[in-house]
Amino acid sequence: MRVLLTGGAGFIGSYLARRLLLDGHAVTIVDNLSTGKRKNVPDGADFIELDLAQSDCLKFLPSVPFDAVCHLAAQSSGPVSAEIPYYDLQANAASTLLLSRWCLQNHVPRFLYASSMAIYGNVESFPVCEDIICLPRSYYGVSKLTSEHFLRLASQEGLSVTSLRMFSVYGPGQNLGNLNQGMVSIYLAYLLRGEPVPVTGSLDRFRDFVYIDDVLDAWLGVLQMPSTPSLVYNIGTGKPTKVHELLAAQIAALHLPSDYPIYELPGSSFDQFGLYADVQRSKAELNWQPVISLEKGLEKMVAWATSQKKV
Numbered sequence: 001m002r003v004l005l006t007g008g009a010g011f012i013g014s015y016l017a018r019r020l021l022l023d024g025h026a027v028t029i030v031d032n033l034s035t036g037k038r039k040n041v042p043d044g045a046d047f048i049e050l051d052l053a054q055s056d057c058l059k060f061l062p063s064v065p066f067d068a069v070c071h072l073a074a075q076s077s078g079p080v081s082a083e084i085p086y087y088d089l090q091a092n093a094a095s096t097l098l099l100s101r102w103c104l105q106n107h108v109p110r111f112l113y114a115s116s117m118a119i120y121g122n123v124e125s126f127p128v129c130e131d132i133i134c135l136p137r138s139y140y141g142v143s144k145l146t147s148e149h150f151l152r153l154a155s156q157e158g159l160s161v162t163s164l165r166m167f168s169v170y171g172p173g174q175n176l177g178n179l180n181q182g183m184v185s186i187y188l189a190y191l192l193r194g195e196p197v198p199v200t201g202s203l204d205r206f207r208d209f210v211y212i213d214d215v216l217d218a219w220l221g222v223l224q225m226p227s228t229p230s231l232v233y234n235i236g237t238g239k240p241t242k243v244h245e246l247l248a249a250q251i252a253a254l255h256l257p258s259d260y261p262i263y264e265l266p267g268s269s270f271d272q273f274g275l276y277a278d279v280q281r282s283k284a285e286l287n288w289q290p291v292i293s294l295e296k297g298l299e300k301m302v303a304w305a306t307s308q309k310k311v
Ligand SMILES: NC(=O)c1ccc[n+]([C@@H]2O[C@H](COP(=O)([O-])OP(=O)(O)OC[C@H]3O[C@@H](n4cnc5c(N)ncnc54)[C@H](O)[C@@H]3O)[C@@H](O)[C@H]2O)c1
Pocket: 006, 007, 008, 009, 010, 011, 012, 013, 030, 031, 032, 033, 034, 035, 036, 037, 050, 051, 052, 053, 054, 071, 072, 073, 074, 075, 076, 091, 114, 115, 116, 117, 165, 166, 167, 168, 169, 170, 175, 182
């Protein structure tokens, strides 16, 4: 299979690139290196440095017959989306519109999209399933939901589309220097530096933390399917973890004292209070199941992080 992979210099995209290459696929990565790193692009992948937020970007794509596009490039930070919402719209939603049109015009049959739990907003019943009405609370969530709708329209025109609504993905390789995205990696960065951990919002908020290898299995499984019965799928563990429980588990994994200093800062109006996934549809229709517990996943991530020379 020949895959055009956007965001392949980032955390999730670089994992996907390595696995695709290992499985014998040809991979072309497009990334503007805004949060991703050139060193994350694996040997064997073609690399095009390109900003997908620019309206004329697609003319720089090679005219080879791709079998699929995996669109993971995005401005991925909720706080940044509040600072520069128009850029967020261009980088996240407009890029999806352009790429999906490009696929239709160039006979690329398959499109997988990196959607997010951020599309849901604050919900009242848990776990959250794919069919509820989505009222995102952040510009980022609006852009991701808009992308899903652009893809729904493209699917009506014949593009085979699947959006994976990933919950809070974590694991080795996450950017510990980026304090704008990734709850697990942000707290871990402070803990590794021995600094008190600032928590923006309540310690009682909860999330669904899903390990990178489980997420990768979902992407690879879906890519093998010419189409999926549904357009959107939750990719989480189906288990809620409160922020203070996450911190306690990270502190334990690092063998730090249980009274390690943590302080709460006022929350953001764009933040979601709590969410965890209903993964019944993903299990039934994708034959996918998360297997890594939070404790095991954090153990692997901490082992990786402590082996790094500097944070
Ligand atoms: N990490 C999570 O918990 C999570 C959860 C849900 C959804 N997602 C989505 O998954 C995807 C990958 O997330 P990640 O955690 O690996 O983030 P990341 O920031 O590590 O990766 C995103 C990549 O996209 C690139 N990029 C950003 N804007 C671009 C642009 N305009 N043109 C080209 N490249 C651009 C970045 O340089 C980076 O390499 C994103 O779409 C993100 O929104 C992530």
